[in-house]
Amino acid sequence: MECRKFEITLISANNLEEVRRIFKMKVHARVSIGDPETEKRTPTDKHGETNPAWNCTLNYTISESMVQNFNTMLVIKLYCKRKLGDRYIGEVHTPMKELFNCAYPNGGSAVMTFPVQKGCVNSQGALRISYRFGEKVMIDKLLLAESVSKWISC
Secondary structure, eight states, rough: OEEOOOOOOOOEEEEEOOOOOOOOEEEEEEESEEEEEEEEOOOOOOSOTTTOEEEEEEEEEGGGGGTTTTTOEEEEEEEEEOOTEEEEEEEEEEEEEHHHHHHHGGGGEEEEEEEEEETTTEEEEEEEEEEOOOOOOOOOOHHHHHHHHHHOOO
8 A cells, every 4th residue: 555654733823713702712723634533633722822833743644545636635623722612713624635736846845824714714814834745655554554553643
């Protein structure tokens, strides 16, 4: 099976919608690729409020087919931490193929800023990420399962 390493760093967000009126906003991001079961999350930024900064790198091993079609989406959802359950702020969706096509001419890496969306309209704010695709490698499915389980998020 052909695979690649994919490394994404959630740098920061700015000008997010203030979803908490009384207490400070404490924002974290949840990242998934193609399947909600791949979800990883950043630590919560407790100081930036509507302008959180994480500088958190998440690592994935993805199949080559994920960068060859527009159906596999990178989804980044932003939440405000609350005791009664996290409050949704907004999200970014972008096809993995589009990310790959932007990064490929630059040696496989790029830095991009995306508008944060809530529902079908642009919400308030922007999310800045950097990412890098590794070289294509052949990997045994059993080794893939073992390597995925060893990758640690922030």
